Amino acid sequence: xxxxxxxxxxxxxxxxxxxxxxxxxxxxxxxxxxxxVPDGMAEDAGITRSSxxxxxxxxxxxxxxxxxxxxxxVCLHFPELQEFLLQIYGALKHMNCTDAxxxxxxxxxxxxxxxxxxxxxGHDECQKILMWCLCCLYSGEPQNPVELKANSWIQVIxxxxxxxxxxxxxxxNNQQSISLQxxxxxxxxxxxxxxxxxxxxxxxxxxxxxxxxxxxxxxxxEAVNEAILQKKISLSDSAVVQLWLRHLPSLEKAxxxxxxxxxFGQLSSVEEMICLIKGSLLLQAACHxxxxxxxxxxxxxxxxxxxxxxxxxxIMQVFTRCFLxxxxxxxxxxKFPLKAYFPHNLHSLLRVFLKQPSDLPAAAVHQxxxxxxxxxxxIVATECMRSCNSVFETWILLIHFGExxxxxxxxxxVSNAESSDALLWLxxxxxxxxxxxxxxxxxxxxxxxxxxxxxxxxxxxxxxxxDLQAAVNSKISRRQPTNELAIHLxxxxxxxxxxxQTIARExxxxxxxxxxxxxxxxxxxxTAHRVSQFGTKYQRTAKLANDLLKILKFVD
Numbered sequence: 001x002x003x004x005x006x007x008x009x010x011x012x013x014x015x016x017x018x019x020x021x022x023x024x025x026x027x028x029x030x031x032x033x034x035x036x037v038p039d040g041m042a043e044d045a046g047i048t049r050s051s052x053x054x055x056x057x058x059x060x061x062x063x064x065x066x067x068x069x070x071x072x073x074v075c076l077h078f079p080e081l082q083e084f085l086l087q088i089y090g091a092l093k094h095m096n097c098t099d100a101x102x103x104x105x106x107x108x109x110x111x112x113x114x115x116x117x118x119x120x121x122g123h124d125e126c127q128k129i130l131m132w133c134l135c136c137l138y139s140g141e142p143q144n145p146v147e148l149k150a151n152s153w154i155q156v157i158x159x160x161x162x163x164x165x166x167x168x169x170x171x172x173n174n175q176q177s178i179s180l181q182x183x184x185x186x187x188x189x190x191x192x193x194x195x196x197x198x199x200x201x202x203x204x205x206x207x208x209x210x211x212x213x214x215x216x217x218x219x220x221x222e223a224v225n226e227a228i229l230q231k232k233i234s235l236s237d238s239a240v241v242q243l244w245l246r247h248l249p250s251l252e253k254a255x256x257x258x259x260x261x262x263x264f265g266q267l268s269s270v271e272e273m274i275c276l277i278k279g280s281l282l283l284q285a286a287c288h289x290x291x292x293x294x295x296x297x298x299x300x301x302x303x304x305x306x307x308x309x310x311x312x313x314x315i316m317q318v319f320t321r322c323f324l325x326x327x328x329x330x331x332x333x334x335k336f337p338l339k340a341y342f343p344h345n346l347h348s349l350l351r352v353f354l355k356q357p358s359d360l361p362a363a364a365v366h367q368x369x370x371x372x373x374x375x376x377x378x379i380v381a382t383e384c385m386r387s388c389n390s391v392f393e394t395w396i397l398l399i400h401f402g403e404x405x406x407x408x409x410x411x412x413x414v415s416n417a418e419s420s421d422a423l424l425w426l427x428x429x430x431x432x433x434x435x436x437x438x439x440x441x442x443x444x445x446x447x448x449x450x451x452x453x454x455x456x457x458x459x460x461x462x463x464x465x466x467d468l469q470a471a472v473n474s475k476i477s478r479r480q481p482t483n484e485l486a487i488h489l490x491x492x493x494x495x496x497x498x499x500x501q502t503i504a505r506e507x508x509x510x511x512x513x514x515x516x517x518x519x520x521x522x523x524x525x526x527t528a529h530r531v532s533q534f535g536t537k538y539q540r541t542a543k544l545a546n547d548l549l550k551i552l553k554f555v556d
Contacts, residue, residue, distance in 0.1 A: 047088060060113060082129065092133055097137045098143075101137075131188060183215050196233070225247065244285055251294055255298050293341070300396060311522055320400040349394070354401075405430040454497075469507065472490065487519060
């Protein structure tokens with residue numbers, strides 16, 4: 001029987017409910033037996049004089065006794081008690097504190113004595129309804145001594161925080177008893193989550209850890225998360241991180257909220273995206289591997305659901321770079337190795353990706369790109385024979401470090417043709433890891449055709465926008481991923497070749513409308529941010545990319 005497993009809550013609870021009883025009773029004199037309900041007490045919402053008298057006698061009879069007989073009697077009366085408390089709540093919720101005490105003069109004594117009983121308060125439903133009733137007697141702006149008394153009970157919270165902070169529970173030998181009491185206290189907090197006075201207790205509970213199993217009540221974790229999302233309370237960063245670690249739905253809701261801000265926030269540059277990401281606690285929290293891997297799973301799902309939307313790819317790239325910076329700053333002791341964040345990837349490949357293009361000599365960047373492409377190709381060729389999931393994880397890692405794919409598109413426009421096969425393969429894999437070898441070969445053939453034609457146009461005297469448009473119409477396939485690869489190459493042509501820069505402003509609007517403004521804008525924003533890290537060398541390219549973005553603001 002469930003009731004038989006309820007344990008007394010002991011001294012920890014009595015400090016709360018002694019105060020609740022004393023301040024809510026309006027000074028009525030407690031008697032050991034035979035208390036009569038006043039003749040003038042209103043009968044409301046089915047609450048009869050006899051029923052009130054019955055439950056008050058029961059509360060007195062039960063007291064704090066924890067014998068098996070007392071426990072059995074409490075358990076037998078749970079259904080009727082729960083129904084009676086719901087009737088009380090139905091009446092109280094339509095009154096202020098003063099009116100409630102006038103109609104039910106002994107309401108404080110009844111609720112207080114029920115709260116005193118460890119078996120009543122150990123029953124989730126009865127405990128919850130009792131807290132609802134007590135909430136009805138709380139006044140946001142007390143106007144008289146009665147309301148002040150009714151409010152004062154919550155002030156015992158500060159002592160509970162002190163006890164939690166000092167690991168008061170170590171006085172108990174029974175770990176199960178400790179967990180039950182912490183769980184019970186967490187549920188008691190639910191009706192008062194939005195009160196500023198309770199914040200220290202919320203934070204103490206969130207930072208308390210038991211024997212490895214979750215001890216906080218699910219309703220408590222849900223309520224805290226909703227209050228944070230609705231900006232009704234503000235907790236310390238450490239408490240919020242603890243909430244996310246203990247309660248996956250809280251982390252997922254925070255992730256979704258931040259992601260929506262990044263997607264729909266009408267951000268005009270990667271710099272604005274970086275500010276938004278760095279201003280979020282998620283970035284700091286991501287230094288914990290468990291939270292980072294949850295964020296990673298979120299990105300994977302969104303990437304698959306949106307079929308590799310460029311905005312999602314950009315967010316992943318920017319978040320990764322922000323995370324790596326935070327990791328270096330906040331994890332100098334290297335408490336967690338990077339392998340803990342990317343457990344499904346070869347560490348040798350991760351090390352190659354971690355190098356920043358801006359930190360390499362100009363002559364070494366191109367060679368590093370070839371090295372990345374060769375490593376990816378070898379891994380994919382090996383893993384295809386074992387597991388498609390391994391190929392997928394390798395592709396996800398490339399998305400995280402997608403600036404190398406952007407640089408591959410740039411170097412295909414400005415470097416010699418000897419390396420084009422490796423870089424084209426990298427771009428083809430970037431835009432679709434799922435294609436079979438013969439399909440990727442076909443995509444590379446079409447990509448090479450576009451690349452060679454653009455290279456020819458880069459040497460054509462007096463190139464016009466109309467010439468490039470004719471080439472686009474004839475060379476770009478309507479089939480993905482080939483058209484995505486081609487669009488990337490054309491943007492690189494416009495930004496990194498002299499002929500492209502000359503016609504870019506005239507060409508961009510019609511091109512973007514034809515091949516999706518959001519896709520073109522995403523590539524322009526990423527490129528503008530990337531080249532700005534190289535200083536004056538790419539100053540003209542950065543200015544052109546930003547000018548093109550301004551033009552696209554007026555394009556539907």
